[in-house]
Amino acid sequence: MTDTGTLGLAVVGAGYWGKNIVRNFGRVTGAELLAVADLSEANRTRAQSIAPGARMCTDVADALTDPRIGAVAVCTDAASHHEVALAALSQDKHVFVEKPLTLNPEHSEELVEVARARGLVLMVGHLMIHHPAVRWIKGQLDAGELGEAYYLHLQRVNLGVVRKDESAWWSLAPHDISMVLYLFGDTPTHISARGAAYLRPGNEDVVFANLMFADGRMAEIHTSWLDPHKARRMMLVGSRRMVTFDDTLPAEKVRVYDKGADRTVDYDSYADLITLRQGDIWIPAIRGTEPLLLECQHFVDCVVSGKTPDTPGQQGLDVVRILEAGQRSMAQDGAPIQLPRD
Ligand SMILES: NC(=O)c1ccc[n+]([C@@H]2O[C@H](COP(=O)([O-])OP(=O)(O)OC[C@H]3O[C@@H](n4cnc5c(N)ncnc54)[C@H](O)[C@@H]3O)[C@@H](O)[C@H]2O)c1
Structure with missing residues (x-):
């Protein structure tokens, strides 16, 4: 929680799409964007201009050193969704993950199970x-x-x-x-x-x-x-x-x-x-x-109220199973x- 009693947020990954997530998490009510993490200096500089009040860091571990952060949005490339989301869930943070949830069903199953066992919100970015x-x-x-x-x-x-x-x-x-x-x-x-x-x-x-x-x-x-x-x-x-x-x-x-x-x-x-x-x-x-604003606000509302998101981790898993079966x-x-x- 922030000093004003709102939800503290971090965004990990501020690239082509993540910069839009940064902009919209800066517009939601009931939450404050406290940190943005990205490996790229150029993307951190751009994110800083979009969110001047947020602290810029290089990775998720650095972002999570701030105890006021209660929820994390993962907007890195899909190959790293599992690792970054698991790191945040393991520190008892609620997590939003961009689509696709992961690049294989086993990784999605693990995220869904960890979030369920810890009573955390896991929401996938099925924007439509x-x-x-x-x-x-x-x-x-x-x-x-x-x-x-x-x-x-x-x-x-x-x-x-x-x-x-x-x-x-x-x-x-x-x-x-x-x-x-x-x-x-x-x-x-x-x-x-x-x-x-x-x-x-x-x-x-x-x-x-x-x-x-x-x-x-x-x-x-x-x-x-x-x-x-x-x-x-x-x-x-x-x-x-x-x-x-x-x-x-x-x-x-x-x-x-x-x-x-x-x-x-x-x-x-x-x-x-x-x-x-x-x-x-x-x-x-x-x-x-x-x-995208509706999606970001929905995530914050679900974390604050404890409501299950309209696009929960389970839906992310269902979609990943279909993607993987399509690949086969x-x-x-x-x-x-x-x-x-x-
Ligand atoms: N919802 C939509 O309409 C929509 C549209 C485009 C992309 N996406 C999704 O958004 C995600 C990101 O896509 P993108 O186009 O922004 O990719 P991108 O490559 O432009 O950006 C990814 C960023 O993540 C950073 N990053 C990677 N690993 C990191 C880590 N461990 N810690 C910190 N930063 C890390 C990279 O430095 C990069 O800046 C993908 O999952 C993609 O499918 C969604």
Whole structure:
């Protein structure tokens, strides 16, 4: 706790993405950013200009020497998430970890178990679950406005950022997989994926994956960092309505299509008759708060109140299991891989 009775925070990793975390943890209520750790001097200098009141240090151990720090945000490269997060949990700090939680399921299981045993909050940075548009679509789905969910199609492509430690699958797909789990409220039974590594052997630049659910629902995910267009799209087809979400648009990101196919009985032939419904298209007004600020505030609120986060460590583990199974499928020419059920 800080002198003013608020939660003391540290951010570890202030690189390309971490600087945004530093900026947003400086804006939350109920907490104060006390320290930023980064191995790079240039990144520490930049972080200092964003958070002038925070102490700059080189590593997590140095940051945690301040007893007022109660929670740590881990925004280092994915390969070091496990080590840095474990160091913070072992000192009884609540932890936020950027996606993907870790680069293998065993490491994620360990973090989830350590946090559980010590009664600490472990939250993963599945940013899209905090996006007002995604929340709105989930609300419509749960209220039955879209009918029964049939399938999801998601596309997250761009030219870059090309990474070394993570493939396009591990870097980009956590966003899409977490949205699928959230919207469908379930984990898939199987995954089948095909990918190709054109730039660096063994590090896929483009991946097409199909997630199958026990009740027949499906989700198709396309991720790439080798694409001329930036696309952040999702389409949900339901039995009553269809919805599209385009996160590259500055506003009016969601469109609802009153389109579908109705099955009636043709009494002349007593056969099934499919009639297509071409209804209105409307654009709902959705409040546009920055998802990253909502995510950072949610972490602070969960630590302060003891509430389980909407994106808990367990969800991070579920996503990592799907990523890893997708990787195995790619190694087997797209063969369906069965996923474990907890
Ligand atoms: N939520 C999102 O939309 C989003 C977007 C981009 C990246 N990310 C995630 O954020 C994480 C960081 O990505 P990035 O693009 O910022 O990477 P980056 O390489 O730009 O930055 C990582 C930083 O961590 C520092 N670092 C590494 N190990 C450290 C350690 N042990 N102690 C202190 N500092 C250490 C490095 O010096 C570097 O500055 C990744 O997990 C990435 O997947 C999330």
